[in-house]
Amino acid sequence: KQEVTQIPAALSVPEGENLVLNCSFTDSAIYNLQWFRQDPGKGLTSLLLIQSSQREQTSGRLNASLDKSSGRSTLYIAASQPGDSATYLCAVRHSRAGGATNKLIFGTGTLLAVQP
Amino acid sequence: DGGITQSPKYLFRKEGQNVTLSCEQNLNHDAMYWYRQDPGQGLRLIYYSQIVNDFQKGDIAEGYSVSREKKESFPLTVTSAQKNPTAFYLCASTKHGSNYGYTFGSGTRLTVV
Numbered sequence: 001k002q003e004v005t006q007i008p009a010a011l012s013v014p015e016g017e018n019l020v021l022n023c024s025f026t027d028s029a030i031y032n033l034q035w036f037r038q039d040p041g042k043g044l045t046s047l048l049l050i051q052s053s054q055r056e057q058t059s060g061r062l063n064a065s066l067d068k069s070s071g072r073s074t075l076y077i078a079a080s081q082p083g084d085s086a087t088y089l090c091a092v093r094h095s096r097a098g099g100a101t102n103k104l105i106f107g108t109g110t111l112l113a114v115q116p
Numbered sequence: 117d118g119g120i121t122q123s124p125k126y127l128f129r130k131e132g133q134n135v136t137l138s139c140e141q142n143l144n145h146d147a148m149y150w151y152r153q154d155p156g157q158g159l160r161l162i163y164y165s166q167i168v169n170d171f172q173k174g175d176i177a178e179g180y181s182v183s184r185e186k187k188e189s190f191p192l193t194v195t196s197a198q199k200n201p202t203a204f205y206l207c208a209s210t211k212h213g214s215n216y217g218y219t220f221g222s223g224t225r226l227t228v229v
Contacts, residue, residue: 032214032215032217034217034218041223042223043220043222043223044206044208044220045220046219049217051214051215089158091218104161104218107158109158
């Protein structure tokens with residue numbers, strides 16, 4: 001059974017600091033991995049999508065890496081800002097669950113607070 | 117702009133009532149999903165549908181029902197059989213094929229009163 005873990009559960013940093021959020025998964029049979037951001041009481045906003053054949057994806061100050069063989073992904077946020085404060089979720093699209101569209105399995109998230 | 121629209125944003129249910137949450141997408145996505153989010157438990161899959169007129173149970177389907185009569189719409193009914201319905205409900209969609217990511221709606225918060 002695919003399990004996704006995110007460490008740390010919560011993180012507080014001063015503004016301007018670079019930071020790394022971690023995501024690990026137990027089964028390397030994935031199609032892709034997606035990082036989301038969730039603000040309190042809101043839906044999920046997709047940040048980055050990494051295909052299983054890719055090593056990393058970048059968007060602005062965000063960089064996500066994927067090491068499928070070791071079951072790990074990291075989300076790097078450069079020069080953090082108070083507006084980055086949110087919960088960050090990673091999710092894997094599991095390829096053993098009867099086809100590509102069937103299962104998106106989530107971690108429990110990292111709550112990030114960037115202090116001004 | 118294309119996206120997923122969930123309504124209402126807030127919903128209150130009395131004991132014994134059925135309520136229906138709406139989810140509409142104009143992304144021409146094939147598959148649609150309903151997730152439930154509770155504090156400290158992450159997102160759990162309730163139901164999903166890969167094509168019109170077909171849907172499958174997820175991990176926590178008891179007390180819920182869905183329909184998929186149109187490609188754009190995937191409403192979720194929370195029945196009186198669901199004993200603990202207070203939660204945040206999220207609808208999502210994606211295209212068939214392994215290269216696509218998921219798009220989520222803004223959610224509906226359901227509270228039992």
